[in-house]
Structures are given as C-alpha cells and as structure tokens.
Amino acid sequence: MSMTVHTVKEMMESLRRRESRPSEWTEASLERIRAVDERIGAFLRVDEEGARAQAKALDDQEPNHPLFGIPYALKDNLCTEGLETTAASRILEGYIPPYSATVADKLRRAGGVLVGKTNLDEFAMGSSTENSAYKKTRNPYNPERVPGGSSGGSAAAVAAGMVPYALGSDTGGSIRQPASFCGVVGLKPTYGRVSRYGLIAFASSLDQIGPFTRTAEDAAYVLQAISGHDPLDSTSAPEPVDDFVGGLNRGVKGLRIGVVRDLSQEGLDPEVKRLVDAAIRTLEGAGAQVVEVSLPHMHYAVATYYLIAPAEASSNLARYDGVRYGRRIEGESLIDMYERTRSEGFGIEVKRRIMIGTYALSSGYYDAYYLRAQK
Structure with missing residues (x-):
C-alpha cells in the first residue's frame, strides 16, 4: 500500500x-x-x-x-x-x-x-x-x-x-x-x-x-x-x-469575505496575486459576498511582531541556564558557566532574537516598545 x-x-x-x-x-x-x-x-x-x-x-x-x-x-x-x-x-x-x-x-x-x-x-x-x-x-x-x-x-x-x-x-x-x-x-x-x-x-x-x-x-x-x-x-x-x-458541506453562500485591498504590492509575486484573485472570483461564483476592507494598521504589523515575539522569546528562554533547564557547559565561575551554556547551546538566530527581545524589555524601554506593540 x-x-x-x-x-x-x-x-x-x-x-x-x-x-x-x-x-x-x-x-x-x-x-x-x-x-x-x-x-x-x-x-x-x-x-x-x-x-x-x-x-x-x-x-x-x-x-x-x-x-x-x-x-x-x-x-x-x-x-x-x-x-x-x-x-x-x-x-x-x-x-x-x-x-x-x-x-x-x-x-x-x-x-x-x-x-x-x-x-x-x-x-x-x-x-x-x-x-x-x-x-x-x-x-x-x-x-x-x-x-x-x-x-x-x-x-x-x-x-x-x-x-x-x-x-x-x-x-x-x-x-x-x-x-x-x-x-x-x-x-x-x-x-x-x-x-x-x-x-x-x-x-x-x-x-x-x-x-x-x-x-x-x-x-x-x-x-x-x-x-x-x-x-x-x-x-x-x-x-x-x-x-x-x-x-x-455547508458551502459559502451568504458568507461575507473581507479582501484587504490597501496592502503594499511590494514583493508580491504576480503569480500569487493572480491565484488569489482567481480564488476570490471562485468564492463569489459560489455565492459568497466579497467586500473590500481597509486595515490601515497593517503598516505596523511586521514591526509589532518583531517586538512582541522576540520580547516573549527572551523571557521564555531565560530559563535555559544550565542549572534549571538545558544542557550545562561547565565554566570557571557561575557567570562563565551561564555564558558558555547559552553561547554554545543556542544558535545564531535564537541569540539574535533574544538580544532584540532583551533590549525591548530592558529598563526604560518596556513601555516604549513592548507595551506599545501589544496595544
């Protein structure tokens, strides 16, 4: 089989x-x-x-x-x-x-x-x-x-x-x-x-x-x-x-489908756009009501994500210190052990996001960055 x-x-x-x-x-x-x-x-x-x-x-x-x-x-x-x-x-x-x-x-x-x-x-x-x-x-x-x-x-x-x-x-x-x-x-x-x-x-x-x-x-x-x-x-x-x-099997007749029309076209592959437009026409043909919607805050979506996600990652990954969680790499002192454990245990992308998130949560910046991004 x-x-x-x-x-x-x-x-x-x-x-x-x-x-x-x-x-x-x-x-x-x-x-x-x-x-x-x-x-x-x-x-x-x-x-x-x-x-x-x-x-x-x-x-x-x-x-x-x-x-x-x-x-x-x-x-x-x-x-x-x-x-x-x-x-x-x-x-x-x-x-x-x-x-x-x-x-x-x-x-x-x-x-x-x-x-x-x-x-x-x-x-x-x-x-x-x-x-x-x-x-x-x-x-x-x-x-x-x-x-x-x-x-x-x-x-x-x-x-x-x-x-x-x-x-x-x-x-x-x-x-x-x-x-x-x-x-x-x-x-x-x-x-x-x-x-x-x-x-x-x-x-x-x-x-x-x-x-x-x-x-x-x-x-x-x-x-x-x-x-x-x-x-x-x-x-x-x-x-x-x-x-x-x-x-x-209920179909889409009577459903209202919002299509965001004010998104930036930058980086949008023409073939992807063609297929999305075809899907919209198919849904309309099946009885769905397609309405245009505006999401002016979408301009901030990526920036918001790259504050919230790294900040929460920094907090969540703080526990991996070689004492409570994770592989332990011995060092000459407690601080050296922390540094070696996290330096050798985490890859470059994880380190990058931890550093961004830690900065966004640091004293004086929490309200300016993470809290505003949440709102």
Whole structure:
C-alpha cells in the first residue's frame, strides 16, 4: 500500500472495512520515510520500534475514531513522554520529557500512531527550516529550495507522502507559510482553540498548534481531534468545539469575505496575486459576498511582531541556564558557566532574537516598545 496517494479519510474507511490494519499503514509510512527522507531531511528522529508496538496493539481493536490506526508525525517542539524532544536546539539535546503535550495525548487516545518527530527552525525561530541545529530540510518538490518554516519538517513529511498528517506550531506564519511552500493544507487555529500544554514556548501570546494535511477535509478531522478546553493551559478557551467535519458541506453562500485591498504590492509575486484573485472570483461564483476592507494598521504589523515575539522569546528562554533547564557547559565561575551554556547551546538566530527581545524589555524601554506593540 502506498502512503503517497492516500488521505486520512481513505485510510480511515479502509480500516473500518477491515481491508487494512494499523500495522500495515505504519509499515508503509516507515518504508516511505526510509526511501525518501535521506534526501529531504524532514525527520529529526523516527521511532520505528514505538510506532510498530503502538500499531500492533491496535490491529485487533475495533476502529472507534476517525484517526484510529493512522500514522502521523509531530514537530519536535511538542513534548513526547519517553521520546527525545529538542526543539532543534543543542541546548535541549538528549532531553526526554516526563510528560506529553496535550495534543499528543489526544491523538494517542484517538488511536493515532506516532512515527517520529520532525525538524524545525531552532525554537521555531525562522521561516526556512535552515536554522535547525541538526540538519536542513529540503522541499520535496525541489530539493534545491526550502520547504518554508519553522514547521518545514512537518510540511515536507506530509507533502512527500511520509505521513498523511502532522502537527506544527504557528507563531508568525510557521504553519501557513510552509504549507504554501509545500503545496499542502495548513491551518493556524484561533488562539485558545487548541491546548498548548507541552509546546516548548517561543512567544506565548502568539503560539498556536495546528495540522498539516493533504486535504481540507483531513484538516477538519485532525482539528476536531486536538481541539477543546484544557485546564492545564490557562489560555485555553472554555468554549464548545464546533463540528468542523459536518461544516464542510455547508458551502459559502451568504458568507461575507473581507479582501484587504490597501496592502503594499511590494514583493508580491504576480503569480500569487493572480491565484488569489482567481480564488476570490471562485468564492463569489459560489455565492459568497466579497467586500473590500481597509486595515490601515497593517503598516505596523511586521514591526509589532518583531517586538512582541522576540520580547516573549527572551523571557521564555531565560530559563535555559544550565542549572534549571538545558544542557550545562561547565565554566570557571557561575557567570562563565551561564555564558558558555547559552553561547554554545543556542544558535545564531535564537541569540539574535533574544538580544532584540532583551533590549525591548530592558529598563526604560518596556513601555516604549513592548507595551506599545501589544496595544
């Protein structure tokens, strides 16, 4: 059986009809990874033994969930109990979490089979998956090009047919952009919709976890499984979960879609503009009402992001000091140990953002920069 052509829905229906077993799909996924990932570099680690054990335990059970028996991958900034989680950073090399992220627990309870952890820009800071401390990930369609980032490993794994779905995280485009680069569906859920418990933090007021899939329908199945209130995450919204799958067939008739017309055209590829305009015409033809909207504050969006995200990153990464968290590099004094641990543990992009964020939060500048950016 081929992993490259089957969707989550097709695999689900095959399993329910008893035409296939979880162990067969898992083996197909592992074979595909062995065949193509040396060229692509989507995975930081593949848990063949764990995946086979999980799948075998499900073989004789009755499928009771749309994701039952289906292999998947997780971005390596999502904690997995007993399986190394590094956020693609040397400072977390060898870290084995004592617990799993809520989304990982939900997928395990649904019967999903975790085959491995995918590469990313270190601590999710980047947009090309070239800033990993371990390897670069390549675009499956053209290895000379990047897959986007920071969730490039998850996007590439789905695009190359190694898994039918994977999870990533999105702070400033880290799901949406690699999904676009790799030609797959990527979704950043509304803030608070999906628990972030067990996600290694980058910028806490922006981070969200979401799916990569081959179809919008598959994305609905995955989002359905990982959504919901979680008391372990104080930012998790105590709202009921919509029927995302059931809503797929409602159509767009009567929906109002806002199109921002006052964005700068600088750097906009003509082909991208052509396709966006075609999509707008398609939505209009299907009955949606398209209205032009103005977002005059968009001019400040990038500057705002590059204050909020680095400031929160500086705060979140302060704990990696070789004492409480992270790899320790011994030094001649306490200060020397701190300096060596953080200098050798963090890559250049992470250091850059820590320095920007620390400056923005420093005495006399908090109100002028971070607070204004939040407002």
